Amino acid sequence: MPTMDASNSFVLVVLTLHSVMNGCSSMDLPAQLSHRRLLKDSNLAAPSTNVPASAAAPVPSTGSGSFPASSSQGQNDTNEIASSSSSKSDDVSRSMKWLYMIVLPALGLLLLTGLACFLLPCRKSAVATIGPWKTGLSGQLQKAFLTGVPELRRSELERACEDFSNIVASYPHYTVYKGTLSSGVEIAVVSTMITSSKEWSEHSEICFRKKIGTLSRINHKNFINLLGFCEEEEPFTRMMVLEYAPNGTLYENLHAEDFEHIDWRGRMRIIMGLAYCIQHMHELNPPVVHPDLQSSSILLSEDNAAKIADMSVWHDVISEGQLPINGDLVVHHEQVSAGLARNVYNFGVVLLEIISGKIPYPEHERSLVSLALGCINGDRSIASLIDPTMDSLKEDELQIICEVIQACIQSDPRNRPSMREITARLREAIAISPVAATPRLSPLWWAELEVLSTVEAG
Structure with missing residues (x-):
């Protein structure tokens, strides 16, 4: 498998950070990165905006619009919402741990590596353009x-x-x-x-x-x-x-x-x-x-x-x-x-x-x-x-x-x-x-x- 360059590594970390913050599974990251590469390397034009959007499926009504159709149904919805909120809170807590323990250090390391790769060619170029003081003797x-x-x-x-x-x-x-x-x-x-x-x-x-x-x-x-x-x-x-x-x-x-x-x-x-x-x-x-x-x-x-x-x-x-x-x-x-x-x-x-x-x-x-x-x-x-x-x-x-x-x-x-x-x-x-x-x-x-x-x- 070819090795990812510094740019792709940096993108991978950013995507990881984005996924963690949005509760996205890390298993989706390779797919996201592949999707980014396809978009970057594809010679195809972007989809036309003139293509009509598909018709939305009709949603049956369960009430008059002012009140819920049934009180038992509302109670169930409330319980689902509470359960969902608790689950999201746990996901955010786990995500923050990943952020502090892995993602941020990795991001900092990549930034330092990129900075070093940028400065080293500049330094070599500056040295090459200024020659040593020559005396004409042996040195x-x-x-x-x-x-x-x-x-x-x-x-x-x-x-x-x-x-x-x-x-x-x-x-x-x-x-x-x-x-x-x-x-x-x-x-x-x-x-x-x-x-x-x-x-x-x-x-x-x-x-x-x-x-x-x-x-x-x-x-x-x-x-x-x-x-x-x-x-x-x-x-x-x-x-x-x-x-x-x-x-x-x-x-x-x-x-x-x-x-x-x-x-x-x-x-x-x-x-x-x-x-x-x-x-x-x-x-x-x-x-x-x-x-x-x-x-x-x-x-x-x-x-x-x-x-x-x-x-x-x-x-x-x-x-x-x-x-x-x-x-x-x-x-x-x-x-x-x-x-x-x-x-x-x-x-x-x-x-x-x-x-x-x-x-x-x-x-x-x-x-x-x-x-x-x-x-x-x-x-x-x-x-x-x-x-x-x-x-x-x-x-x-x-x-x-x-x-x-x-x-x-x-x-x-x-x-x-x-x-x-x-x-x-x-x-x-x-x-x-x-x-x-x-x-x-x-x-x-x-x-x-x-x-x-x-x-x-x-």
Whole structure:
């Protein structure tokens, strides 16, 4: 016997419900369903309404029409009616039991099945129309934007960086390459200068892996985020794949002649981006302390938003450092507290450098902090150190910034404010939200948007 489809099953339940409610025997249901199928599948036209109806059979009268012909006959009719009413009441009671116990659950199950059958083709269709984000590589770099820090192959990075010929910067301990994916997303590939596993100690490996874990936790738009890493032995490779910021360091933009001048509003956006990011790092659990916060470790995006970078690992892997215990470096609470206070101090120095345009530690002159403390001790405002080329500055913003600088560079770390307090104070005067302080033209942002749209559609 052929299996009934979902539509016929639904009809069967409806007919069952109808029959139960009208006292109809369930034995009539197959006949009713067959009748429905015949009507649905028949090619015959409906009966004509012009066919005359058969004559009604005459019904003999048993009385005058006003009174019953016999009182005994009326009594019998009354008894039959009462008996019929009682029987119908029992039938309705039994019907309601069937309704609650069988019919309604079956009807609900069929409705859910029909809904699932309707939605599944729609879902498959939606997934099929939106393809995954393609990088042109093997797929590992694509996963970097989804899973955080996957391990990548050297061959992939070699192709992206044009056989490692596209060198952005070279330092004693590491080299920075620029890579470009087929989608146009730019990446920075940072590699250690160590070329042999014999020179890479257990201490070096622990530092490298610990830094990967630390950087993967930050995940802030004003930070140079880690996208992946590479570990291979032949040839020896230790690399990190990071976001790429094309506009150089903050130090270069403030002091190099071949860089464009940053106006007051642009500098305020940089200040707020730094404040939001450092506060985010300090409020992670456990907190993340930047090991060397200064203008040379702050990069600028294409639209001159601040992007904090941390390249300290490449120096740490060749230094003696602290001895590892159970695979982890020993970090005491006092050291973390001191690191947080040091970040606050360095942030004050960066603020001073941004508003003054002066080098913080010149070779043959007093340091910038020394000049600021001289102003404070001489009852002069730090505003006297303002960059003379600065125009369109706002006095109320400058005043708040000078107050924050003075609080940050206090000699006693215990008297320095927290980054939360600093950020709240700055935002009172500088009306730049976290969203406005983040890069608007970041290639990573567009890549993440593509990935998110694919994931949400799936």
